[in-house]
Amino acid sequence: MRIGELAKQSGVSVRALRYYEEQGLLESERTPGGQREYESSAVDRVRFFQTLYSAGLSSRRIAELLPCIDTGGTTKEQQAMLQSEREALAHRMAELQEASARLDEVITASKARSL
Amino acid sequence: MRIGELAKQSGVSVRALRYYEEQGLLESERTPGGQREYESSAVDRVRFFQTLYSAGLSSRRIAELLPCIDTGGTTKEQQAMLQSEREALAHRMAELQEASARLDEVITASKARSL
DNA sequence: GTAGAACCTGACGCTAACGTCAGGTGCAAA
DNA sequence: TTTGCACCTGACGTTAGCGTCAGGTTCTAC
Numbered sequence: 001m002r003i004g005e006l007a008k009q010s011g012v013s014v015r016a017l018r019y020y021e022e023q024g025l026l027e028s029e030r031t032p033g034g035q036r037e038y039e040s041s042a043v044d045r046v047r048f049f050q051t052l053y054s055a056g057l058s059s060r061r062i063a064e065l066l067p068c069i070d071t072g073g074t075t076k077e078q079q080a081m082l083q084s085e086r087e088a089l090a091h092r093m094a095e096l097q098e099a100s101a102r103l104d105e106v107i108t109a110s111k112a113r114s115l
Numbered sequence: 116m117r118i119g120e121l122a123k124q125s126g127v128s129v130r131a132l133r134y135y136e137e138q139g140l141l142e143s144e145r146t147p148g149g150q151r152e153y154e155s156s157a158v159d160r161v162r163f164f165q166t167l168y169s170a171g172l173s174s175r176r177i178a179e180l181l182p183c184i185d186t187g188g189t190t191k192e193q194q195a196m197l198q199s200e201r202e203a204l205a206h207r208m209a210e211l212q213e214a215s216a217r218l219d220e221v222i223t224a225s226k227a228r229s230l
Numbered sequence: 231g232t233a234g235a236a237c238c239t240g241a242c243g244c245t246a247a248c249g250t251c252a253g254g255t256g257c258a259a260a
Numbered sequence: 261t262t263t264g265c266a267c268c269t270g271a272c273g274t275t276a277g278c279g280t281c282a283g284g285t286t287c288t289a290c
Binding site: 235244253255260 | 269273278279287
């Protein structure tokens, strides 16, 4: 598939896809004319990037994790990297729960006041 | 307290505090000489902002929510705003859990491979 | 009354993740 | 073979949340 189709199926912009390639996240074959050609598996890959992005990971971080993800990351450094990112995620989730709880306080307080 | 002290106690930079004021999040009295003076309650307020920031809320969004937070938000618009923000938070938490699960898959897969 | 730390207001710099031209090329259909 | 849409490569623009001068003032201590 070409880039427009991948963009449609994965729900991101064409510009974003070219950006991912620029950052070393996404590879593509080229047609004789120079246009990008993707395998259908690229759709899942891009969606995976979106998931990681929304979790607060940067392109650089994702690029660092990619070897682990693709090859299964068996070196100590890679496993440590995965672990530390996992812990960072847990930390972020705790922050979110904290924020959520604080918002709930505000909400219930305002409801009580409107009775 | 003055801005340096508030910065120290709340754990953010002086620049950040001035930025919050610029965005309408934080108010301050002024000494006759023009220096900012804060009440001790400002520490908690700033920490609250940090919590919301880390949860992915923008300054603009926080500024919109402030009236609800300070006065208890009783108008329908304000309650709706609180609710929608709460739902957005829940959505973000779900994304985090998804990402976390995906990372766990990678981690357990890599461990299995290294055995 | 003076040194020096802390403060002030601009104002420009920075990074990430794209958006958005501009100017030119590939490709599929009629 | 000529539309005309999709694609290409630069390259500059944008937003948020500050960092970082610069050049000047206030406050506190001695």
